[in-house]
Amino acid sequence: MRLLKKTDNLEMSYSLKGRSLWVDARRRLFQNKAAVISLFILIFISIISVFGPFFIQYGFSDTDWSSIYQPPSLENGHYLGTDGNGRDLLVRILHGGRLSLSIGVIATFVSVFIGVIYGTIAGFFGGKLDTFMMRVVEILYAMPYLIFVIILMVVFGRNIYFLFIAIGAVEWLTMARIVRGQTISLKEKEFIETSRALGQSNTLIIIKHIIPNLAGPIIVYITLMVPSVIILESFLSFLGLGVQEPLTSWGVLISEGSREMETAWWLLIFPGSFMVITLASLNFIGDGLRDAIDPKEY
Amino acid sequence: MQSTQKNIKNNDLLLEVNNLNVFFNTTDGLIKAVNNINLSINKGECLGVVGESGSGKTQTFFSITGLLSNNGYCKGSAIFKGFDLISSSKKERMKYLGKSIGFIFQDPMTSLTPHMKIGDQLSEISIFHDNLTKKESLKRALEVLDIVKLPKSRNLITSYPHELSGGMKQRIMIAISLMCSPELIIADEPTTALDVTTQSEILNIFNDLKNQLGISIILISHNIGVIAETSDNIIVMKDGSIVENGSTYNVLTNPQDKYTKLLLSCIPPWLDV
């Protein structure tokens, strides 16, 4: 009887071995209902933002003076109403979504790129270089960085490409910190010692061993960073420092909507809802990923 | 199977555990960690509990004292001096915890609250259970620090845990369990995290507690060598069940179970246990 139990255990440990960390994480992620639903919502919003405008009879900058401030209606084809220039709100929201989402993604990648390189170098080489590099991060941390972005936008003009870079350039600090911490703990692991003993170069070790093992925290952080970048962009656009007419983003639409909410509530509520739903989905996916990759009791 | 222990006179009985089962809800479903355990301990006796890690020995005693983690629950009874610890309410059970039953944990390094002075961590327990004033309680703290052989205890009272060594922290843990003059001390792997010299000093303290103060002790360890010296009876656990049970002498000299034999073969032959 007892012997039987022992073999049971053995079989179980074998079957456990067959599951890799990522397979396990994916299983846990797909068990998380909120994360799965959010993933579908996010994919849906992305798809309609990209392809939706092709199927709508109105262009995003088509003005129509005969139908200004139309409330949402099914009859005239302005499903979400029109603004003060008679432009269709739905198509503008979808266009804004394209811009907001792509700024979120691109600026996040800029900052992840800077942060990962900076963090791994500081963490891997350690010593005085690390102290110096982290000192720099600490100094930058003490700065009201959003105010910096505003100044950058003022100085270099309200150029949309510069917006990508400006946001990416201030958002990398936290990434650098996380990556550095992880690198330091990874550095002590046996498999890095082994590669070093095998005579692999530092660059190779960083690229082949350190960065792949950072994937978990980086992915989690990306999903949590995209929403904060979208907020940042909207924040700037709200102040009139971000995306400029005739282009539009959710921030621009919310800004316009909040000025005209007394006459046309839909101009505030619909862009706001699109944005909030997107942010909430990203947050749920981020939480789900974190729990899946690093399960703890919460 | 557990008949050897049941013969002893009933009025000496301190704790009796019957049909105890412990379960955990995990993402992989319900797991049974402890399987139908019966055991008992008398006044002034030391019971050794041996088993590999994951054998359920710790969870058995966590469940009795209500220290199971949130996803765990237990069934069965644990009668301490005529009072069932398991079916009772949390409030009732708390009157015994810390007062009549002391608990000592495996890892002294992390078992003390880092931001509280040693004196406060000692005194709060008798302020709470015995209604002592802060001053009386600190006096009591000095007494128990003496019992666990901590020199210069006056300075200790105002120091923080991180200023002490591992051995000292474990003595503090023992001192905490002694504050209210308990009748039973449950020590979960009390020496595992310590070096060998400190280990034997701590075990000597347990011997003194048993022999001089008459406190019953449940000594949990994966190391049969640690237990052999102090305990009167031994329970061997594996996969959540008791596989062997009897007086220390019997278990060590004439083990019946294959697993016990295996465990005993782990002790180097030059150690005379």
Next chain:
Amino acid sequence: MIKFITKRLLIAIPTLLIIIAFGFIMMRVAPGGPFTNERALPPEIERNIQEAYNLNKPLYEQFFIYIKNLSVGDFGPSFKYKDFTVNELIISGLPVSATLGLSSIIISLFLGSFLGIIAAVKRNTYFDYSVMSVSLVGICVPSFVMAPILSLFFGLYLGILPTSGWNGGSILNLILPITALSLPQIAVISRMMRASTIEVLNSNFIRTARSKGLKSSYIIRKHVIRASILPIIEYLAPASAGLMTGSIIVEQIFGLPGIGRYFVVGALQRDYTLVSGVMILYASLLIILILITDILRAYLDPRVKI
């Protein structure tokens, strides 16, 4: 202690210098001076203006003059509000922004920590779920969405609270701006506090405390909070930075004459001295907050030596 504070302040000096230099260089090198739309002025008047603002001197000299003035607390004249110095503008906006900022940070810290602790202790109950859902709303609804919606609902729809204006700092005028400002911070803080409290509750020393048979409320008060509040203390400076930027928006939406509004106007009109002044003020505040964070951390955690 005094040694630690002095050391910290000395480290802060280069930080501040970098910020000052950054602001200075960015604003001066940038295309389009402050008087570009006044080109129609006769050249001698323009020269006078340039002289008054030291614009005709070489850049490095302007920088030293600026630093020299700053060291005695003089931010210089505003480029746009010609009859005002930056100091006067900041002082006029300070009561508004300080009231807003201080009340928001106090409310966020206390309410956020409180909700987080309760949610952690009662985790996986309905209380926990509702606190966490509300906090999710707080995280996902940025202040520039929340503020207009609040004023739309409470101001226009229900008509019980004023939608804009300072009105001498009356409580009614403050409710909506402070709510819009603190809600995101309450959300973040309550989530952080919940996570860190759960971690502490699962730690070995809490198990020890529980094995002592102490009351739960006592354990939470004495053993849990001091350990679980540490991440919140660390978050003090970032939270304040968040409130500073949030206040820019909130002051704009609720029409409050605070520093944030001057900053936006200054940024849009290239008012160099005003923008640098506000930036330096905010940076100094953050540096002081980081210092306070370090001192608090040492007080709460005896393992940290200062």
